[in-house]
Amino acid sequence: MPETNVERCEVCGNHAVVPRRVSDSLIRECEFCGNMEGPTDLVELLELQREAEELGCSEHSYPLAKFIDNLPGVKLLGDSGGSRKLGTMPFVAFELTDHRTWQLENLGQSMRLMRTELSREWMIEFTIDYQLGFELRTRPDGRKSHDPNEIESARRDLLLIWRKLQGYSNLSWWKQG
Ligand SMILES: [Zn+2]
Structure with a gap:
């Protein structure tokens, strides 16, 4: 398969980008560094939810x-x-x-x-x-x-x-x- 068909992470360059469907939108998430690409609004929310999880806070509030x-x-x-x-x-x-x-x-x-x-x-x-x-x-x-x-x-x-x-x-x- 030519390299151009492989999803590459913009941040770390790893070929570990997996698509994830989140509330009707498609987010591409790098399994290696965690970088997310997709609609800005949604990526912002997902990053905050991830932050909440790391801090032990509620992702909802x-x-x-x-x-x-x-x-x-x-x-x-x-x-x-x-x-x-x-x-x-x-x-x-x-x-x-x-x-x-x-x-x-x-x-x-x-x-x-x-x-x-x-x-x-x-x-x-x-x-x-x-x-x-x-x-x-x-x-x-x-x-x-x-x-x-x-x-x-x-x-x-x-x-x-x-x-x-x-x-x-x-x-x-x-x-x-
Ligand atoms: Zn990456």
């Missing part, structure tokens, strides 16, 4: 949690991608380290704008566990346990929220400080 943690004046307090086993829903908890509300306004406005596109009802709850601590979570309905479908739809929401925030943070209404 990690992209959004990292985005929130990177906002100036905001510090991540904790996050969960939910647990199918325990029936718990995902959340992202953060605090306002600069004691100002501008990032809360950014997040609040964002949640308002994307509300109709999300499958669950989300809220930003003030938590008394921390000074100026907040939790982005689904609205509680009194039940302690949630079924897997609810948890999965909330997980999809987490990724959509993350994507939307990436876009919104470049818009003119997003407060830059």
Whole structure:
């Protein structure tokens, strides 16, 4: 077989590139160095999910949690991608380290704008566990346990929220400080 027909890795040059189908798109992943090629959005997500796995974080909440943690004046307090086993829903908890509300306004406005596109009802709850601590979570309905479908739809929401925030943070209404 001529060399041109063999998939070569752009990074390490190894002939170990295997195609992987991820949510209807094709990603080519090098089995040797882990380099991924494909749609930029998807590669970014897969790299974050891989990062989450290495850090022992939830792949479902990690992209959004990292985005929130990177906002100036905001510090991540904790996050969960939910647990199918325990029936718990995902959340992202953060605090306002600069004691100002501008990032809360950014997040609040964002949640308002994307509300109709999300499958669950989300809220930003003030938590008394921390000074100026907040939790982005689904609205509680009194039940302690949630079924897997609810948890999965909330997980999809987490990724959509993350994507939307990436876009919104470049818009003119997003407060830059
Ligand atoms: Zn490679």
